[in-house]
Amino acid sequence: MKIRTRRPARRQALVATTAIAALTLTLAACSADDPDDPSGADTGDGTTSISVSFGEIVENWNPFSPTALQPTRGVIFESLYWYNLADEADPTPMLATGYEWNSDGTELTITTREGVQWSDGEPFTAADVAFTFNLISRTPELNTSGNSATAEAIDDTTVVLTFPETSFMQEPSVLGNQGIVPEHIWSGIDDPTTNINSDPVGTGPFVVSDFSTETFVLTSNDDYWNGTPAIDEVRYVPLDSADANSAALIAGQIDWMSSFLPGLEQLIADNEDIGFVNTPALTASIFTCSSAELGCEGPQTDPAVRQAIYWAIDRTQLNTLAGGGFAGAASPTLLIPGRDDAWITDPDNVSAPDGPDVEEANSVLDAAGWEMGSDGVRTRDGERLSMTIQTVSGWSDFISLNDAMTQQLATVGIELVPTQVAWNEWNDSQTQGTFQLSLDSIGLGASSNPYFTYIGKYHSVNTVPVGQAATSGNFARYSNPVVDEALETAAATADETVQAEQYAIVQEEIVRDLPYIPIYVNSMLTEFNTSRVTGWPTNEDPYAMPATWKAWDAGIVLQRIVPAE
Incomplete structure (x- = not known):
């Protein structure tokens, strides 16, 4: 059911759909006269159409909300x-x-x-x-x-x-x-924390023109301060799985997609109009509800268990099975090896081990009193070393990670129980702290300074007890006064030497405690179809982060792309 219409489609239309899950956003081509037409053909009025894929569409244009629809930040509302x-x-x-x-x-x-x-x-x-x-x-x-x-x-x-x-x-x-x-x-909104801002007024290059629970459309802002975009319309349409994304991409229905697609290179080998870039920047990690004091329950509240997981997983195998070979090495400091080496104090912590160290994992668990049971699962004081790990249905690479890690961790007596849930349930569980383990990614703060990785994930001010919403980002419920003090000292100076000294303190604490267990720096694959629209970011010209879901950057990309001649 259509909810609102602000203005008719005009000369050129960009159709886009966005996945609520960060790894499954795509832009797809379809006719502006018929949104379901997959041909991408000229409609007779000069219209060019492309689409972006979403999972479930839940209206929210509140730029303060952590669950705002993807185009809210950068496409509709802008920063300074x-x-x-x-x-x-x-x-x-x-x-x-x-x-x-x-x-x-x-x-x-x-x-x-x-x-x-x-x-x-x-x-x-x-x-x-x-x-x-x-x-x-x-x-x-x-x-x-x-x-x-x-x-x-x-x-x-x-x-x-x-x-x-x-x-x-x-x-x-x-x-x-x-x-x-x-x-x-x-100034007239009574509760800015819950208001979905259903008729958003922004300064960005596009405005909302149509919204329904099946799709929504953004139309270019003719009075935009930086000039009217060359593309008139962006249509966001639900696609909820890697299979659906792959099929739409190969069928020529997708022009801009950020999705992990198994066998990508082979998939597009015979299509000269489809290319991709890989810009790894997000550390795929096991988030743990780590603090028993704040209400977390389960074996993962024991740092020894978290350390054992870190040592037991085989990251090379995980990259092959789930990362498509595109992933890079992760660091237990949660910084990005290569980009952030100058900020990592201990050379041993630049990157996590590629292969498993089963001996070290077993040693850590033995010392912590976790004894191997007759069924191959360790126990301590009557508690089995068994934990549930959640991920989002349709996130094929993370699902593969869970399946593989279940086998890997069993070798050291850890039982992993994977579960797949809808994005809203996954996000709510993580935010409220009602999980044991959860797969998610870390990275891309306001700048590349480590402060913006550490302040949200590790400072006590950004977490709350289980059952309250940790919207500021410390979903692990991690609380450490040594880390808090170091981050506050770093925040009080512009001297990078002093900052580095404080980050060294932070790194020593978090590498030991591991509330977030790094797996690898996940691929950030972005696929493009250039038959209808050109001007996408490339490795040679990274004028913006190309991922469709990247807040702020999507607005830059939508201003730069143009209809193909």
Whole structure:
């Protein structure tokens, strides 16, 4: 059932669908006159159509919400600056054109862009920026990045953010990871934490034109400050499995897809219009509900069990069976080997072992009192060393990981019980802490500084007891005052030498405790069809992170691509 229609389709249409699961977003080609037409043929009115795949569509355009639909951040709502994590580059001005800190890092003065309009025609000003940050300040549930600023608009193009303490490290999250909302709309919203913002008004290159539970459509913003995009329309359509994605890609229905597809190179070998790039940046990891003090239950609350899992898994085999050979080495520090070597203090922690060390895993478990049972599963004080590990139905590579790790961990007396659930159930379980083990990925913070990996996943302020929503990201319920103090010290300085000293402290603690157990740096495969649309990011020109699900970058890509001649 169609819920709303804002404007008719125009000359060129980009049809896109987005998977709620991060690994299954795709853009697919179909006719704008007939969304179900898979041919991608010219409709007679010059329309070009492409699509992006989703799983279940649940409307939510709230840029503060962790479950907002993918185009919300970067396509509809914009940040002050954009940080390209695919390349070494200075931040790109978006809704701001300049910024300056005071000497002690407690005030950040931002110059906002002139001539920008909200999609309802109202002017954008510095007052909207001040309102956004003050809304976050007075609504702690919205503060998922640890932002501590209050703001004042000095004039229409100047806003000053004031911090209670030295806060240089908040710069990327403030400038590059916060969507700005219109004061004239959001000042009338009673509860910004739950409102789905069903008629979103943003400054981005596209606006929502149609929405239903089966599909939704974004149409280009004619008054966009950076010029009207060359593509008129983006249609998001459900595709909920790797098989469906593969079939749509080969049939020519997909123009932009970020999905792990088994046998990808062979799959597209005979189609010159389809290519792909691989930009590994996410550490596939076993998330553990680690803190018994905060209500976690199960053997995974024992650090020895987590260490044994780390040593027992065979990452080379996992890459072959589940990663398609595209994965890279992971680090127990959760930083990215190669990119982040300068931040990793102990050379032994640059990368996790490729193969299993069964002897070490057994030794750790023996020392912790876990005795091998007659059924091949260890026990301690009557508790079997058995844990459930969840992943999302349709995430084929993660499902393969679970199947393979079940066999690998059995060799050291650990019983792994895989379960597949819908994305919403998986996300809710992880957020509420009602899981034992969960497969997920870590990476791509506001910048490549380790602070943005560590603050969300390891600081106590970003977690809560089981049964409460840990929306700030510390799903493991990890709490360690040594880590907290080190991160707070790093945040209080712009001196990278001091920061590195503090990250060394963090790394020593988390490598021992392993609340997040790294598997490998997962492939980030993005597939393109160039027969209808060109200008996609490439390895030679990584002008944006190419993944369709990447917040902020998707808006950059949709501005750059053009209809094929």
